[in-house]
Amino acid sequence: MPKLMQTLAAGLAAAGLFWSARPAPPAMGEAEALAAARQVAADLTGRLRDLLSRELAAGGFAGAVRVCAETAQQTTQEFAARAGHSVRRVSMKYRNVQDAPDAYERKKLEALEQLHARGQLPGEIAEVVSEAGQAYLRYLKPITIAAMCLNCHGPRESLKPEIRQVLDDRYPGDRAVGYRTGDFRGAVSVRIALSPGRR
Numbered sequence: 001m002p003k004l005m006q007t008l009a010a011g012l013a014a015a016g017l018f019w020s021a022r023p024a025p026p027a028m029g030e031a032e033a034l035a036a037a038r039q040v041a042a043d044l045t046g047r048l049r050d051l052l053s054r055e056l057a058a059g060g061f062a063g064a065v066r067v068c069a070e071t072a073q074q075t076t077q078e079f080a081a082r083a084g085h086s087v088r089r090v091s092m093k094y095r096n097v098q099d100a101p102d103a104y105e106r107k108k109l110e111a112l113e114q115l116h117a118r119g120q121l122p123g124e125i126a127e128v129v130s131e132a133g134q135a136y137l138r139y140l141k142p143i144t145i146a147a148m149c150l151n152c153h154g155p156r157e158s159l160k161p162e163i164r165q166v167l168d169d170r171y172p173g174d175r176a177v178g179y180r181t182g183d184f185r186g187a188v189s190v191r192i193a194l195s196p197g198r199r
């Protein structure tokens with residue numbers, strides 16, 4: 001390839017990378033936003049699950065808790081930046097204060113907790129809300145506790161000492177212990193701006 005073309009190709013590749021790393025255009029219709037919210041919630045859940053199982057295989061629970069503590073936030077933020085939407089995990093009993101719910105999420109988490117107590121936990125909730133004159137789709141996908149989660153979220157006294165040590169060091173105000181299998185844990189929360197007039 002002539003030198004100029006090589007330079008051009010490299011320049012285009014770099015520009016392409018730059019474009020693809022930019023957030024998607026924010027304005028969407030409601031149906032499109034709902035599809036995007038479902039997709040991004042499922043993708044983030046899958047990504048964090050893969051991360052966890054890879055670390056479990058490599059270093060057991062004690063190794064995994066360290067990696068989770070170091071990478072969960074970064075992974076989630078990178079994910080949100082790539083998707084171009086606000087995506088995060090929230091819980092009333094959060095471990096990381098970054099996962100504390102906002103007022104809207106708090107209201108919905110409380111409602112979901114009550115539904116769960118009655119055995120009626122829905123697979124998702126979605127609603128269009130207006131915030132400061134802008135319409136948003138707000139989407140929550142509930143998360144429940146499986147047996148393996150108890151290694152790091154079970155009753156404090158049942159945690160392995162090396163896991164408890166990492167949690168004590170990193171999360172002095174940790175609320176995310178004391179769970180039992182099947183408990184309601186929180187939700188993946190997605191918020192997408194809707195385009196005006198396209199609801």
Ligand code: HEC
Nearest residue numbers: 064065068069072073089091094095096099149152176186
């Ligand atoms: C190896 C230990 C470990 C296991 C196993 C584990 N977690 Fe966690 N979990 C953590 C740590 C550490 C954090 C805090 C991550 C951070 O700082 O963002 C966390 C955070 C979370 C959060 C975000 C809300 C919060 O409290 O900050 C949710 C939701 C969650 N875990 C659910 C689960 C579920 C469901 C399972 C089982 C499928 C599970 N976890 C298994 C260690 C673990």
